[in-house]
Each structure stands twice: as C-alpha cells, then as structure tokens.
Amino acid sequence: MAIMTGVDTKASDHEPYESLIGLKAPTGTIKPSNLCHFVLRTKPENYQKMVKWYIDFTGGFATHVAKSITFIAYDEEHHRIGIAPREDAIPRPADGSPVVGLGHAAFGYKSLSELADSYEQKKKMGIRPVWVVNHGPTTSMYYVDPDGNMVETQVDNFDTVEETVAFMGKEEFHKNPMGADFHPEEFVKRVRSGEDDRAIKKRPDVGPRTRKEDFPPQTYLATC
Ligand SMILES: [Fe+2]
Secondary structure, three states: OOOOOOOOHHHHHHOOOHHHOOOOOOOOOOOOOOOOOEEEEEOHHHHHHHHHHHHHHHOOEEEEEOOOOEEEEOOOOOOOEEEEEOOOOOOOOOOOOOOOOOOEEEEEOOOHHHHHHHHHHHHHOOOOOOEEEEOOOEEEEEEEOOOOOEEEEEEEOOOOHHHHHHHHOOHHHHHOOOOEEOOHHHHHHHHHOOOOHHHHHOOOOOOOOOOHHHOOOOHHHHOO
16 A cells, blocks of 8 residues: 655544555455344334334345344345344443444445435435545445444445555545545535536545544535
8 A cells, every 4th residue: 555645744643554554364364255234232212213213224124023133134135234222231422432343334325326316315214414425435425323323325436446446545545535525415416417427426636634523514414
C-alpha cells in the first residue's frame, strides 16, 4: 500500500501503521466462502422493535422465531441476521461513546437506482439515514437501528474490485478516507434525471478529511 507524503496535519490520525502494511495470511490458509450472518443482542423490551426494524430494513422475513432468538432472511441464505434478547445484556452508553466490537455492517445494492429506491422506501417507513457520503469506493447511506447499531447501505462506485483497490491505494484516499457528504434528496433527483451513473459515483474533491465530524453537522438530515 502506498505511503502518504505531504499529508495535512488534519489527517494525522490516518497515518500509515507501518507494522500492519502488507500483512497477509500464509499461502494456502483456508478461506471462508461466504460472510453468512451477524447476530445482535438486544434488551427484551426492544426485541420486537429490533426484529421489525431489520425485516423492514432488508425487505426480509423471519425464518425462525422464538423467545430466545429470531432469524431473518432476505436472499438465498437461510438467515443473514439474528436478533437475540438478553435480560443481562449491557446497553450502549447513553452518551454515544463507542463500544468495543462491531462498528457497523454494510448491505450492498446493485445500482444507484436501487439505492435511491431503497432510500425512499425506508423514508416512507420512517427509517432515515444519519450520514450520507460518497466514500470514493462506495456511495453510502448510514442508518442507526433502534438499539443504536449502525448499518450502511452501499453501491460500489467502480466496476471491478481491482479498480476499487487501486483507488484505495491512492494518496487521494489516504488524505480523505471518509469521503464527500451529499444530500440524499439531491442524489435521488440526479439518479432519476438520467445523469450518467459514473458522474454521480465520482467522488468530488473536498480536500483532506479523516473524520465524519470534519464537516459541519448535516442539518439536511432533519428534512430528508
Ligand atoms: Fe462501511
């Protein structure tokens, strides 16, 4: 991976972590064939809300329901998400401090048109994004579930993994791995206008940025 040069001090927390660069498993290590599912613990009082939210969010259905766990499927897999109520589960800190463990999970969509449709469908269900950003590799919308877990909906901006990885190695991405925020309603308009997807997918140059908070608060989210 490329080493950054001449990086703005604002980007100092995204400096290369030398000892991890180029790290690779030994040749022949067996790899999983699939990332199959994730399971979220919840408090019993939020169990129904969480199950309903993920069914709505994914357009899915429950394949197994019990007092101890519900499995949710939405594609060829028997379950992609599990929701498990636990009386003894420790809730997230009320002040929003990050907790150890999963940061977020991302669901991929086939096209910008699907992402726009998904955004509008979710909006009608009262599910609104908290962060909308062109990362460079992906065009992404982030949501927060009823327990405060973050999930992302995304579309790949490049046609191939090779092109994506090449972009992720560029200085442009080291200087700004966060991306450029956009307005979801403007995004929907552009997609529906017939504008070339490649133009919409191209990340605008907004200069160095290593944190979501580097931009002013997204006041538009209250209205989208
Ligand atoms: Fe992500």
